[in-house]
Amino acid sequence: MNPGLPGAGIGGLFYILSALWMPICELWRRRQGNAPGRWPLVARQFGIAVGIIVAMSGVFWALDTVLMLQQVAAHAAGQMHAMWILRASALAVTSGVLATVLGTVHVVRLCLRLSTVRHAAR
């Protein structure tokens, strides 16, 4: 079973960032002296994350090229607008939404903890 829609939306970005964070996390764990050597896993997942970033950069480059051709050939305002929506939603909005979702999780968690502490105090 696989919850969510793999590849779509903020999930992809979340796992890319988590994979990019793994080497730093692994270094920290080694410094603490409590981590078994998991560098092969770290290297593999870090490589996948970098590969995805490169692949998506390629997509944006291709879109830019197509966009330029469109400008020259068609002057289609609607299509220009559509391309802008695609690009914006793919990066800026996704990052903002991910930050908002993760931030909300922490806010809810803190609210619950405060509520528990208050109940315990009574």
Add this chain to the structure above:
Amino acid sequence: MENLVTRRHPSHVNPPRESSVTAADLVMGLTVIIPAYNEAEFVGDTIRSLLAQTVPPDQIILVDDGSTDGTGNVGRRAGITVIRPPHNTGSKAGAQTFALPWVRTKLVMAIDADTTLEPTAVERLTHSFEDPGVGAACGFVLPRRIKTLWERGRFVEYLFAFTFYKQVQEYYRRPMISSGCFSMYRTDLMRRHGGWPGRTLAEDMDLTWTFHQTGVGVRFEPEAVCYPIEPYNFRFMRRQLRRWSHGFIQNITLHWRGVLTVPFLRSAVAVALWDAIVASLVFLIVLPLLIVALRSPWLLLAYFIDAPAILVPLVIGAIPRREFGRTLASLPSFFVLRLVNGFYFLEAVWSEWFLRRSSLTYEKGH
């Protein structure tokens, strides 16, 4: 085929009284539970694959859950223990829990009746339990048959998720699900939890999230590979997607407070829920409206703009398996499955949270 039960544990063929079994009574070794309802066509392969393991299980129990197609006879002919509840238990979780009192080994494994294993799968999964803090472990899942659109879509989805998402989850020690089709557990832990919970349609997710909340370790072992039969037509796929979607929503309803206390898991669940709802809405409602309003076919690109991002883990997962060509050929099916998946997620959210109609009818969908 040898009778492993009568050879190694002759006294365990009769149903024991659960109350008489304590953790101290459990012996080293592994018992496999195969819940089955009308699985005569596939269960023979599952049993053969278990008996061919480099470390074969000490006991195999087939739970013939009211089958009418001779499923139990397949097990008896193979020489394994076959038990039959007085009536159909209504779910995979119910059938597995019914078999739990028969288990006398320290480890217990559940495997679907249509699932086969790589010969080293059990041995590799067992290694996870060398860590005393680990209570459950699961392996890599790939469809056994990859022919129809639905099987191909599922193949790409699994290869992507198990090569990338699940391994990241494993690094942070928080696999989101110990897959129900092939997972191993500590028997005393399962007994303490009363077996596999039947309160949601996704008992594997329920159990995994319960373990994370109680500090029990869950591991993902990517080298332990299993091959279930996935839905080959829309009718079966629809049932499976409905079950999974409702199960996911039911588990969030049940566990959300507890999950908030588990680092990484809370974030992974939150983004999965967001994508399940918002990405589905975008794919099924927002994008079609925009395409019509702006009269721009370019927006159709949004349905598969992430194809290169999906391809990267796919290629890394497919090349060692020598399945690059099949993976590429199957990629379009993934986008179809994702759209259908989105529809059933929205249906589940609407039904469970807005209409307050919780579905607990377990529909078999392979």
